Amino acid sequence: MDASKHDLPSKEGDLDEEQHSQSPRKKPRQKLTQNDSVFHDFPVTMIKGLADCLNHWILDKSSFSFKTLTALKFLNCNAADTRQGNTFSQVFCSVKPYRQLHPLGDLFTKGLLMLTDFMTSRQVPQNIEEKRVLGKLLNFLIKNTEAKQSSLKNLEKYNESELAIVLANHLFGKLSTSDTFVINQQSKHRSKDGGQATCPCDVTTCELTGTFGDTSVGNCKVWHGNLGIIINNDTMLESVTIGDQVNNPNDKDDTSTDDEDSSDDCSEQDPRVKLKECLSRNNKLLAESIVFSFLQKQKHPKKEHFLCPCIGVKAREMIVFCYDSQHDVLLESSAIPLLSENLTTLGKINTLAIVVAWLVVNYKYLCNGLTDDMKIAKSMFFSQAESKLNIYNDMLKLGEVGNAYFIEDDAMKFLSPNSSLALRQLNERVLKLRYSTKAEY
């Protein structure tokens, strides 16, 4: 092995060994085995590339491309509709952004500390799971430079369900501790393909590590429906194409901030057109993020925090939505470009997208929850959904949510009148028996 590979980047601003050894968070170095060769061999040039990426997009607040989070506040929504529970495609939300922005990296200081520990001194986490998580990123980055990634070159050609499957199979799943994921069994890709679980990309030998299954979540009395893909049981992935936004154009989002008028990404074009293709503030995705976070809180009540990130993708970009169902805070990230625009790396996945995807799909290990600053900007979902908040808190389900509809109180109205007539006649006979003879069981 080339000894120079152990050299560390010495660019100004990097944490150096001495600085690091003074840190109270310094951990003993992990003893490495032969299987851990990626930690030894990860090239210095790639460490420098990572340093550029982190500096430019995540850590330097003065950078033009610095990635942020916007807190959103509900003005109106149908989360507690008194007539019926709404499916995700029937969701209506009107939201406005808070003026103060937060650094995206503030949610993931735990993960970024782990990564910079490695970048500055090749320090490897002692915890086996964390070490595995770090290894996933390093291996992926190496493969991304080697592979042609032909599956990801022309993302525009996929329809929305194909896009989510391709990205789960080639990006998000590969960065997670388990590459298994569940795809909505009612997805268009499945029906087109006759139920075969294959990757929609052009590579004929490409194996799909996910399976089709039941991704329904929620409760039929409130927001509910099928999620696009669930990665490793705890991260949601949804794709959006033109036409997904179901807002009534007359009820367009309020694009002013909470305390003053301002423009945002969605306000520059004709709102009707823009809303239809906008990943940002997408009603369906906001609702899915909220329901998924309440569900995680219900399933894992002892977790350190209940901030639950969900990934939204469209052809060339991704956005991360996070809802915290304990503190009632809803955050939306800046758009993250999926593909590299650089001519020398054209067709490859952007390093920023890889790092953010890695932080998000491993949020169990890498996310530290909301900062105190973020906790102040309430989404007001609790008050919007007040009359049904107990359902969101205690009665959500994962799987068979659609089927549950037929045991709900109002299910009777869906019975065919003919069968009702026949049953009514039979019931009259039974009733006669019931009241004319003493029952014996």
Ligand SMILES: [Zn+2]
């Ligand atoms: Zn594929």
